Amino acid sequence: MHMDIRRIQYPFTELHSVPPDGQVIAIGDFDGVHLGHREVISRAIERARSLGVPAAIMTFDPHPREVLGKAQYSRILTPIDEKMRLFAELGVDQVYIVHFTPELARVSPEDYYKNMLYPLKPRVIVVGFDFTFGHRGQGTAETLAKLAKAGESIEVIAPHNMDGEKISSTLIREQLHLGRLERVKSLLGRHYRIQGKVVKGEGRGRKIGYPTANLEPLDRYVIPRQGVYAVRVYLDGETLKGVMNIGIKPTFHEDEEQPPTLEVHILDRNEDLYGRTLEIEFAAYLRPEMKFSSVEMLIEQIAKDAQRAKQILA
Template sequence: MQVFHIQYPTRLPLEGMPSSQVMAIGEFDGVHLGHREVISRAVQTGASLDLPASVMTFDPHPRAVLGHDNYTQSLTPLAKKLELFEQMGVHCTYIVEFHPEFAKLTPAEFVEQFLMPLGVSSVIVGFDFRFGHRGSGTPDTLCELSRGRFAVEVVRPFLMDGEKVSSTRIREHLKAGQMEEAGTLLGRRYTVRGLVVEGDKRGRTIGFPTANIDPAESEAYVMPANGVYAVRVIWEGNVYYGAANIGVKPTFSGDRKLPVLEVHLLDYEGDLYGRSLEVEFLYFIRSERKFSSVDELIMQIGTDVKDIRTKLSILPHKNL
């Protein structure tokens, strides 16, 4: 998949861009089932017209730039988003840098300065697509501005249990520790990826060594609720199951404010420092809490691991 970075103002087209294409446009944070409907339509339409299918997305998240604090973290940071696009058969992705000056473009300016130079044959958007200054452009606006120069297809809302599948719903499920519900809307398990870095190494002393995910990298993600989770961990073709803890470790660090992610792999011994792990959240086990003693914490972790083995049907020393 080709990836093009576009800054405003810019001269389009850029070298290597296709002369004509079918394009899905949206933020697509999460690349959930509703997003997949829009992108799949672009891929299908492109195949029927013998044209490449492309995606235009925006980075950083427009809501983060416009002051929505809840959107400083993503369901799918850019690298993960691109990976999912490619898996869906997208040929080209255009990443438009979103900043305050770009946000001032009128809907007409966006069409004339971005879509027309890219030679779009057909544009696919969701029913709630908004573009241009203060989100004044709608799918109807896009149809009017196309003036027959390109086709516009509007994808209806993707409903589940009578409600629209949305990034907002997924974020709410994650913040409540409802991993199965979030995964249903995503169409896959929710994952967080990051490098293993040195931590305080306290886990080794209590019999449960953990891999600590780089806080700077994990902060790019929307983190699930603080607590203990059953997880699947993938790196370099290896798959392990384990227990993940998200939180401030109150038993040891009463003044910690930002949560950290650490993972204990079942039946694994070895050095993971510097490796990039993908942590796939399966089930919520319990909320984080402060224990009165280290011994009490050790007993609880032992119970957590036993519960995870039972839930996932993993026997000791057996890696599925």
């Protein structure tokens, strides 16, 4: 099934392109497309199928938090392209990506509804329990219900709890910062992944017999806790096994201030990947980054890490 993606801005004026019988729209930022988000989206798809109309998602780019200057949250779990891939896998028919701007942030809930939602002919609008919209997030699901015209209904999906905690992008970020990958996987419904391009590193890995690809993330991903990970590496349709180190390489550097580097050693392969794009899937956290008193001890530890990674990824 082909999913149509349209970038739109406020106010929405391309009325000729709206499905004549309307559509069901799920609205949200959906960063992470985690299990809580999936409930909102599946409910929208279910309602759309029963009404015989397309299932649509309205989401935002850039992330509203980035535009509103909340820098500590500007790191994301799923960049827009990955989000689209996940939406398509779920069976969504249409995505409207709203260009989020400081001007849009100032629009009142009433105007947002009138000029952005109503023109899309929503038959049903599905949102999460904590949904807000319009200036300073003054609009809520209740506001939507008041504004809804005849023939439209609003559905609010209750929080999705796991082990007594509500699933949220914030919780997933915290778990990544703690290196708790099992928990992250259970909240996301899949392993966490990031994409990056291989850039020139210091070339030290090759000298000690463990060549590594130095990865520069393609987006402002949430970077997991510093340490060593067992990872799967996706390269041009191939799935390879690897060990990734996220950190500052304390054996070689005194400077604590530098940003962490991401280096991946692909097991049983030795080729130059410079300039290639890799997708890294975090399978398990092996250990924190350590400072070794000699390079020999570091090499010995890397061999142990590689062995453990092989067992985990087998």
